[in-house]
Amino acid sequence: xxxxxxxxxxxxxxxxxxxxxxxxxxxxxxxxxxxxxxxxxxxxxxxxxxxxxxxxxxxxxxxxxxxxxxxxxxxxxxxxxxxxxxxxxxxxxxxxxxxxxxxxxxxxxxxxxxxxxxxxxxxxxxxxxxxxxxxxxxxxxxxxx
Numbered sequence: 001x002x003x004x005x006x007x008x009x010x011x012x013x014x015x016x017x018x019x020x021x022x023x024x025x026x027x028x029x030x031x032x033x034x035x036x037x038x039x040x041x042x043x044x045x046x047x048x049x050x051x052x053x054x055x056x057x058x059x060x061x062x063x064x065x066x067x068x069x070x071x072x073x074x075x076x077x078x079x080x081x082x083x084x085x086x087x088x089x090x091x092x093x094x095x096x097x098x099x100x101x102x103x104x105x106x107x108x109x110x111x112x113x114x115x116x117x118x119x120x121x122x123x124x125x126x127x128x129x130x131x132x133x134x135x136x137x138x139x140x141x142x143x144x145x
Contacts, residue, residue, distance in 0.1 A: 004061035038072025
């Protein structure tokens with residue numbers, strides 16, 4: 001069985017490293033693909049740009065999406081993911097520091113699967129990542145076809 005991929009869409013190097021550390025602490029050894037802006041994330045998912053030729057039938061088991069990204073912001077990335085037949089069922093979790101009610105509402109309006117505010121404390125962040133991994137990588141049954 002092929003290892004499930006985690007796509008992290010995050011531009012902050014410190015948050016990328018914290019996420020890597022939290023995944024390791026939770027013993028989640030899945031491949032982590034990092035896209036540092038919205039365009040790179042869409043290129044990865046759609047097999048365009050520097051990812052041209054990538055087998056787009058192989059999608060991440062879970063996408064962790066920050067909202068505040070350079071260029072194309074997280075909500076627009078989500079809108080485009082949901083608008084494309086190839087990615088519309090892709091599990092997307094918004095993982096952000098924003099707890100603006102409008103961001104939460106807009107995320108759910110656009111079809112996000114879950115909205116999680118990044119805890120400030122590393123221990124809490126690591127616990128959140130462990131629970132995310134358990135649910136999305138082990139317990140969740142993705143649609144087939």
